[in-house]
Structure formats: C-alpha cells, structure tokens
Amino acid sequence: MARTKYYQALTRAMREEMRRDENVMLMGIDVGGSGGIFAQTRGLYKEFGPSRVRDTPISENGFVSAAVGAAMTGLRPIVEIGFEDFLTCCVEPLVNQAAKLRYMLGGQVSVPLFLYTFGGGGVNAGPQHSQNLAAWFAHIPGLKVVTPSTPADVLGLVKSGIRDNNPVLCLLSKKLIGTSGDVVSEGEQFLLPIGTAEVKRVGRDVTIVANGQMVLQALEAAAILAGEGIEAEILDPRSISPLDVDAIVNSVRRTGRLLVVHEGYGAFGIGAEILAVVAERAHSALKVAPARLTGPFAPSPFTPSLEKRYIPDAAAIVEVASKLVAR
C-alpha cells in the first residue's frame, strides 16, 4: 500500500489510463502546462503532450459538446470542469447530448465521456463556487454520477469511469483535495465498480448514508456516538447514479433507523430519493421516521461563520442520530 492524497489519486488514475489507452485524452481549462489549479494534472502535459492534454478556452458548452463528438468517434475524453457550479455552463451537451445520443440513435454510438469537477463547500468560496449538483445529474437517465470520498475511491472510480462506455460525472469534494489515504502501490491495478456502495463502518443502531466529504464527518460522528454507546453504520453510496439501493435497504433492515447526510440542497435531493426508496422497499423495517441532514435551502454563503453553520458537520450528525436512536 501507498499513502496518497485525494488529488494525487486523480492524477494517478488519469496517468495510468492514458498510458493504457492512447484514445484517452484530457481537456479542460488550464489542464495543460500549468498542471491545474489544484495541481491535479501535474506531469500529464509533459508525459502525453499537447494533443492529448489540451488546454481549452473558457467555453464549457463548446468544449463539452466537442468532447461528446469526440467520444462518439473513437476517443475517450476526460473533461475537467474546475468547479461543480460551472456545470451550469455545459448542462446542454451533458443532458441533451451525452445522456441521450445512444438512445436516440438506436444504439449506434457509445459516449465514453468522463467528466470530473470539484464541488462542495468548506473553503469560503461563496455561492457560485460551493455547490453540489449531484441530484441534478442523477435525475437524468443515461448519465452516471459518482462522488468519491477517499483517495482509494478516487483511484478506483476514476479508472472505472474512464473505461466506462457511458458518460460518467465524477463530483469530487474540494475540501477533500488535501486529505490522505491508503491506495494500492504504483503498478498494481485497482478498479471499483460504479454503482456499488461501501460500508465504511459497521454498526447496529442506525444507518447513516453519507457521501463525499460528509463521509468523513459521519465517521467522526460515529466515533463520538460510540462513546455514548450508539453504534452507527456508515454507508457511502459512492455512486449516486446508479444508486446501490439494495445496500441501503439491507442496512436499514438491520438497524431500523436511517439518517441521510449530504451537502447541497435537501429539497428534491439525494436524501429525498433515498428516503423515498426506503419507504417503498423497507417501510416496515423502520422503527422511527427517517431523517435528512443537508444544506439549508439557501445559496451557500461566503461568510466563514455562516458557511460553518451551513454545511452539516459531525456535531449535527451526532445530534440527529442520537435523537433517532433515543426514540
């Protein structure tokens, strides 16, 4: 095993896949010689050159549409969109083109497009640089959406996403960029299936479904809860679409209690979908009404003190989970 950082796992995944398949290319704003705003593409331009590692102008609609056209005609483009909020500038080629072309064209084409971006809050980036839009894209048939929470998950899901013949959106957490974790050593293969959840901590009293940087908060909360005699099971769906419904339902059947924690807005969000699915599939297993802990229905404030309140944290998770178990 090797110790690596979240962003370095991304770089390694791209490097390995570009070495493996010459049809994999990387495009986006500042992915080339600059090495990226978070150093996430460092070394790739030097190794693979300007044709396969391509700086784009600030034209998200245009270059994502171009990536779709390239994916239809033999390439496997990796696209970087610096901030998740900027996905609004390329919703069209993702939602109306990438997601639907295979279907509309009667299966004549594959669209092996892999897009990654950095989202979420915690760095005082303000309302246009802190959003989580996973639910928007998980709502669209034809797209896959993953939200890795550890360096190992980044490595495994990015590699699988690049090899996937469908368009895959990888929504990374900005706040996790500098976090470290163990991954397999260089030279060893590591892939993770898209659509498979992972139990990050086993527990019997309450199921806490958390994704992205909320996984770390949930694990911290679980340690505090354990001190109070409550054993929380932390389940990271890792993929929002497809969602590993079986894993969630199975966990809830064991614990009888469900709390969903995610960044982003609650209304019509990831938690709303998970609660609905559990109500449909395992209503009788629930001992108490399930709960959601999400960002408030308001833009993410720049104000450091307000943003701290805005994002669910371990203390908030402890509070809600304790109440669920006490009931």
Next chain:
Amino acid sequence: MCEIREFELAASHHYKEGDLPGFIHLSLGQEACAAGACAALTDADYVASNHRGHGHCLAKGASPRLMMAELFAKKEGYGKGRGGSMHIADVSKGVLGANGIVGQSMGLGIGAALSLQVRRKSDCVVAFFGEGASSTGIAHEAMNMAAIWKLPVIFFCESNRYAELSPYSAHVSLETIAPRAASYGFPGVTINGEDVFEVYEAVHRAAERARNGLGSTLIEAKASRWHGHYEGDPQVYKTKEERDNPSTFDPVALFENRLAEAVGLNAEELKRIRDHAKATISEAVQWASSLSEPSPEAIYEDVYES
C-alpha cells in the same frame, strides 16, 4: 438531389395525412446544399447535422428505407423508432445525426474533428447549421476552438432566409455571416446555395484545406426554405405571394438545366432520374409503413451501455 426532393415531398404528404407522429422540419429548397457538400466528402468523413437533417443524411449515403422507418416510428428505423426525424443518423456512413438542439452540430462537429486530429486521420468534418444557429454562443465557441486547434472542420451555414418563425434580419445584423471567419483567422465565403456545383466546389476546396492540416473554413450558402419551420407552420411571417409560390428558386431545376448544358442530358434522361428517385422513395414509404411498432421493452433499451 432528386431523392432528397422526393423524400421531403413524401414526408410532407404523409405528415399531412397523419401517418407521421411528432415534428418534422423539411429541407425543400435546400437540396443543393446537402448534395453538393456531401458529394465532396468520403464515407470516412463525418457530418454533424441539425433539426433539418433529412437531406444531409441522404446525401451522405443513409438509406431512405431506414430513414423513412424512423419517421414512421418503427423499430427498424435508424433510431429504433425512438429518435424520430430530428435524430436520424447513420454512423457507419459518417452521419453523426440530425440534432434537436440548435447550434450543437458545431460543438459535436469540432469534437469529431478533434478526434480525427488526435487519431492522426486525414479525414474531415462538415458541421451543418443555419443562420439562426449562427447566433448561438456555441457557434463562436466552436469556431474559436477550431481556429486555435486548426481542426479539420468545415462550418457550413445554410442561410435559408428564416430562423424558425422570424426572418434573417431578426437574427443577423449583416447581410452575410461569412466575414465572421476573419475574426478567427480562417477563410469565410458566401456562395449560392441553390447551385449544387458552386456548393461542391466550395466544400471541395475547404475539405482539401482541412485534410492538409490547414484548418477550418466557414461557408455560407444562401438558399430558400420553401416550407415553414416545421410542417404545419402557417407561415404568417411570409408574404402571401411567397407562401403561395415557394419554388420561385428551384435548385433541382437549376441543376437539371446545368446538366443539360454541361453533359447534354435530354429531357427523357432527366425524367428517368426523377422517376427513379420517386420509385425509390415510394418503395421506402411502402416498406416503412408496413413495419411494426417497437415493443414496450424498447423504452429501456440503449439508455445505458452495459
């Protein structure tokens, strides 16, 4: 050209009869653009089309039968009957599809050109669009990227006097959009889009340029849209005279006259060509209308590739 003309007339007729569901947008009056442009291309070249795409598909070699089956929403159609007129494609012939979102043909088109460049192929791409699409943001984005990267792509604007339900002047401030190419540093030309020879020559030149690594060309072909934006459009924005006499300019007739002059085809030979096209399309209609509907399970087919 005759095949496109007959295909569009048949589509118009069967739409009026209620045989075809959904929306269709016809390219009557613009046959020379599709035929002339695609005549300059090979099977390995790509075209990215728009909502008015029947002509582009036919000219690039798509089968009238499978296209008509798609219009009739049958499972044998190019999109298994699920895409319809706006999404007809034959990728094996380099047709990346008609497309329902105005302007995206240019983004997808430069993407195909990027793919050719990265894979070191010497083929090229034609992205068809109209003067309406010339106002979209992606038109500028795509032309700018094509220029920066010297992509083998030809931006082919069919300026057909109307964008949806409004005249050219509501969409474009100058008489022609071709001069825009200067701001990207590649050639821009305005041609008569009703003259198939002129279209062929312009695209041939642009394709040579693209294949030799010299980059893009913007071609604006001036043409006329005989029908409405969509079939059933009452066209209140046109004068009565124009509505009643759509075929004042007829690229097929012009082509026939030129053929008679250039290679001495006589009236009988020309009629034989027209009759052949008519028979081909009529047979396609007959076949397509006899097919069965997709099964209910087809709703979930091809959403994801496993």
